[in-house]
Amino acid sequence: MHARYLIIGSSHAGREALAAIRMADPQGRLVMLSRERHRPYSPTILPYVVSGRSDPRKVGLGSVAWFAENRAELVLDAQVVAVDADARAVRLADGGCWTYDKLLLATGAEPVVPPVEGLEGVRYHVLRTLDDALAIRARAATARRAVVLGAGLVGMHAAETLAGAGLDVTVVEMRPHVLAEYFDPRASTLIRETFERHGTHMMMGRRVERAAGVETEACRLGLDDGTELEADLLLVAAGVRPALRMLADSGIATDKGILVDTRMRTARDGVWAAGDVAQAPGFPTGAPMVNGTLPEAVEQGRIAGMDMAGDDDLRPYLGGIPLNTYGFFGRHAVAVGAAAAPAGDGVEVVTDEGDGYCRIALKDNRLIGLAAIDRVMDAGILWRLIQRRVDLGPVRDRFLSHPLETARALMSRGWR
Amino acid sequence: MASQDTIRFISERCDGCGDCMTACAKAKGSASRVAIVAGSDGGWEMALCRQCGDPKCVANCPAGALDKHRDSGIVDWFKDLCVDCHLCTVGCVYGGIVFDPAAGHVQKCDMCDGSPACVPACDKGALEHLSAAGRLHEIHADKxxxxxxxxxxxxxxxxxxxxxxxxxxxxxxxxxxxxxxxxxxxxxxxxxxxxxxxxxxxxxxxxxxxxxxxxxxxxxxxxxxxxxxxxxxxxxxxxxxxxxxxxxxxxxxxxxxxxxxxxxxxxxxxxxxxxxxxxxxxxxxxxxxxxxxxxxxxxxxxxxxxxxxxxxxxxxxxxxxxxxxxxxxxxxxxxxxxxxxxxxxxxxxxxxxxxxxxxxxxxxxxxxxxxxxxxxxxxxxxxxxxxxxxxxxxxxxxxxxxxxxxxxxxxxxxxxxxxxxxxxxxxxxxxxxxxxxxx
Amino acid sequence: MNQLVNSSRKIVCDGNEAAARAVVLARPDVVSVFPITPQSSLVESLSQFVADGVLTAELINAEGEHSVLSALQGACLAGARTYTATSGPGLAFMFEPYIRTPGLRLPMVVSLVTRDMLSPQCVWGGQQDAMTVRECGWIQVYCENVQEVLDTVIMAFKLAEHKDVLLPVNVCHDGNYLSYAVSRIELPAAEMVDGFLGEPDVNWHIALDPDRPMAVDPLTGGTGPGGAASFVGYRKSQVRGMANALEVFSDIHVEWGERFGRHWAPLVEEYRLEDADYAIVTIGSMTGAGKDAVDAARERGEKVGLIKVKTYRPFPRDAIIAALGKVKAAGIVDRSVSFAWDCGPLHQDVMTTLFASPHRLALVGFIGGLAGADITSEHFQRVIELTAQAARGDVSASPIWLNEHD
Known part of the structure; x- marks a missing residue:
């Protein structure tokens, strides 16, 4: 079977690419392959499926009508196992084959399972798919003690959810701080302390060395400091990595992820990549980075789709900027850019804990990162200030004392 | 997509009185969705949803809780579907969708069913409700x-x-x-x-x-x-x-x-x-x-x-x-x-x-x-x-x-x-x- | 070039170039052109004059004659003095805007470099094109030689723009025999022509001008209130303008003679007619050969004269009656045919005119010079013989086709 546009992956990057292609080319056959048996959804929604906040029947990212309107075909249960960029073809696990004119790899990421002795013999969970979420939710209904390996976004979301479900939750993180990819140590500490106040055990700087099954789904874990933990729900949330296995021998250059340029083109003609699987130029240096956030997936997907369809309005990718928003126990945090950048080497850091927490990192009077807890911030405006390298010199003091209002005034004046 | 109604801000007329924000907060029973802030030169500036044609807040929502209405052009927010991830705020470069701590979720302007409360509240004329027809009227009515x-x-x-x-x-x-x-x-x-x-x-x-x-x-x-x-x-x-x-x-x-x-x-x-x-x-x-x-x-x-x-x-x-x-x-x-x-x-x-x-x-x-x-x-x-x-x-x-x-x-x-x-x-x-x- | 145009001097050129040089002297604002045989060298000359800066008019190289005349209508309504030239099929293609021009009372000058009409297919001279549009409301004048072409094109602007006339004028010169015939002519000085013509004032009555907003040519007529009277009013004044042209054109010729020293008969020229028993009637370039034949016959003692028709529309009835009143027979030579009347158009007009006169005389009709054929002195010799015969009471059956056996 042949498609002019073949998209592998059905989450944000694939969805945005699909919409962008259809803006420029209403006709060319467009097929989206998903390894899922469920209709497309966002991985970001999964912790909320676990918690029961989101109805798994209502988390769809693309309704049947939406695909019909866009004249796109969605093929579920299609696990791509190999890409042949010479033949412009992909092979499926069931032996099927699709040929294409233009291919987008938006296959996302898959969980990393750390090398823990005995883990293979234990019933543990990961949280990357809707089925994962449903399994955890089912298990949480009867479990009493949960251990979460990893204090990244997935682990922290899950820990909060499981605590909310009444479980006794322990988080084990080998690094000293929670959410260390996004937040500076002080912000991480504030977040960790909140978890601790809500009864979650936060074991930082610890490593699980052994795991052993106890009964059906329970297990016993041995930590590097000798601590023994028992859990009847073990969630491995030690991070994700781009899903690259299908690319063996494809000639598509990879590093941590699939290397792409500012139009999301890979090393092979006719192949694009976007979203969590891609390693695109980072801001401001252009050095390739895997920046697996939802907003970046949206941006990269859109650019890939426009380029695939030859849309003249395309503006090349300006580079990935780390960025996240995070709600926990009724509090909220935001981190944009190099929010954890240490002071020195030209970087100036101003922190303010007067009302919540705010840490601003400037370089040459330009914002390079900001982290805040319980402070209302317009993350999108801050992102734009960083990306445009807006000179804050004239309003520096005001910005440091009133970042929200000053950023809004700059926005209102600057891109009115 | 239908013509988009928007609210236009005329900075020179604004004296920062905040009546628009009061009116919005009153109409919505929550924090104001229009924000007037001091500008660097003594003037006033505004942050508000622009009801964008290609809204990034919608694209950034993992839960389907935001959607641009096909006819009205208004970007609607659905409380039931929202999971409070705030990724929409990352997409918006206008400060148009903002977390409201008191409400515990994001808020945005919904144009008050076509007659925004903030606009008549401004007696300085700093806010104008511009429908497509209104914009044309403004440009051509006197001709x-x-x-x-x-x-x-x-x-x-x-x-x-x-x-x-x-x-x-x-x-x-x-x-x-x-x-x-x-x-x-x-x-x-x-x-x-x-x-x-x-x-x-x-x-x-x-x-x-x-x-x-x-x-x-x-x-x-x-x-x-x-x-x-x-x-x-x-x-x-x-x-x-x-x-x-x-x-x-x-x-x-x-x-x-x-x-x-x-x-x-x-x-x-x-x-x-x-x-x-x-x-x-x-x-x-x-x-x-x-x-x-x-x-x-x-x-x-x-x-x-x-x-x-x-x-x-x-x-x-x-x-x-x-x-x-x-x-x-x-x-x-x-x-x-x-x-x-x-x-x-x-x-x-x-x-x-x-x-x-x-x-x-x-x-x-x-x-x-x-x-x-x-x-x-x-x-x-x-x-x-x-x-x-x-x-x-x-x-x-x-x-x-x-x-x-x-x-x-x-x-x-x-x-x-x-x-x-x-x-x-x-x-x-x-x-x-x-x-x-x-x- | 400038010197050539601005000094009164003698030059050698053909009729097409003479017309183009007349246009330069008339200083039109807008000239629109499309080439067609045998007019092409005329518009080539105009284009070259514009390229050389000799003629400073706006030149519109339109995509066809229909647009040529349409563009000129627009320009004229905006106040421009305008000019173009065409022939045969080009005139046919121009017909839709052509027939509208007199009703709009637009004082344009358009040279018709006359050509026979298809089919049979032909590209040569003949007056069938001009004669076909003789009832469209345009003034039509026919020239005898290259000098007359030049002088008449200039005079035509003055005639068209005259406030008692205000109608478009066709200056006709024969394809081949005038378009390409080279003569020595006198080129008047530009400033003298400026003094003769004056500034154009062409849209005082009807204009597309934001300073004088008006609706141009709204619907008129029908049975609505005042509709019929309004239409009749417009039509009647158009006919009146046409009638006025005879006197106005005569006056213009007098003035021309006074200023430039060349005296052309404005309506009808009488040649050796005073003591003639009979006459031949000619139109256009054939007149020269006709005069030669008359001279030769006079040498032989024949009492023959010649009547040359210059102004054909409006038809100079009084002048025709006066001239024919002097003879007992007339041989009328047409370079085209009237399909309805089995004669030439001029012949038909003469017959119609004579109905208003008590004088009766014998008429013999000749048709010659179609599709580029020559009407030679020998042909005219035959015309004279048959007319003399008619004057003696032996009237041949008309028409006689002069080139039937050539």
């Missing part, structure tokens, strides 16, 4: 209507609307040619010593409008007078017998604005077919009978041919999208100072096409929503640019089904129309300036 009241167009005809809008913008320093058709037929040029127009207007032949206007313009150029010359022609005077002189004037780059008001036939004289009449259309010369099935060939698509002439400006327009039309009229007028400018405006005819007079604008809109009519502009430098996306059309049956002149058509004929709509879009896409896209 003189160049036609007298009581033109005798058929009920529901959009040509009168169009020519009033057009000439209100262009004004008295103009010469207008209205070749035989509905536009003079409604009395613009006049009868027996009375005229319906306030600017110089004449009744050229059906065949020679562009040439005659070219001659008018040349003489004014020779005299050093800046006079705008405009054709308000029908499709017959452009597509059929008017084509040669139009083509010649376009080739010569005469500094003329030629507006073709295309009602796809000779509607003024009893609905005979023209070269612009579309496939399957009943007309009085392509009737439906035992054998006849309406017009057996596709219409001639004139704007594409004008592109081929390398005119300074070519655009299509629909009166359902008047803001788009006005933007194009501006560009066409500017282009007509240095070369030939051509506007092709689609004019569904309630009388001749057999649909209720009250439905004209809806028919116009549906033409565009189905890609039966596409909105684009062209300059030799930039190529063709769609001014409204062609990516997600409704099926053409949604349009054809509204129109009586197509009511005899069967599925096979409908399929043919759908196919030619697709084909035309593809052909037009080929006129876009190509990037260096791969593959």
């Amino acid at each position: 003189e209507d160049m036609f007298v009241p009581g033109l005798s167009a058929c009920q529901g005809c959009n040509s009168e609307l169009l020519i009033r809008h057009t000439m209100r913008r262009i004004g008295r320093n103009s010469v207008v040619a209205a070749p035989p058709g509905c536009i003079p037929g409604m009395g613009t040029v006049g009868y027996n010593g009375q005229t319906g127009a306030k600017m110089p207007i004449f009744h050229p032949l059906l065949t020679n409008t562009a040439a005659m206007l070219g001659g008018v313009k040349r003489q004014y150029e020779r005299k050093g007078r800046d006079v705008t010359v405009v054709a308000l022609a029908g499709d017959g005077g452009a597509v059929d017998v008017g084509f040669q002189s139009l083509s010649g004037a376009a080739e010569r780059g005469e500094r003329v604005l030629f507006i073709c008001v295309d009602n796809e036939g000779y509607m003024n004289t009893g609905m005979q077919a023209s070269g612009s009449t579309t496939f399957g259309s009943w007309t009085s010369t392509t009737p439906v009978g035992e054998i006849g099935r309406g017009k057996s060939t596709d219409g001639k698509y004139l704007p594409q041919l004008l592109m081929g002439h390398g005119c300074a400006y070519v655009a299509t327009a629909s009166t359902a999208f008047l803001d788009d039309y006005h933007a194009k009229l501006e560009k066409a007028l500017e282009a007509s100072r240095t070369g030939f400018a051509y506007l092709h405006v689609h004019a569904p005819c309630p009388t001749g096409w057999r649909f209720p007079a009250a439905m004209t604008t809806e028919v116009c809109r549906r033409q565009v929503e189905t890609n039966f009519v596409t909105l684009w502009e062209f300059t030799p430098e930039d190529g063709l640019c769609f001014t409204r996306g062609v990516g997600r059309p409704r099926p053409v049956s949604d349009y054809v089904g509204m129109i009586g002149k197509y009511k005899h058509l069967g599925p096979a004929e409908l399929e043919r129309i759908q196919a030619s709509v697709h084909r035309r879009v593809e052909v037009l896409q080929g006129f876009r300036r190509r990037s260096t896209a791969a593959g």
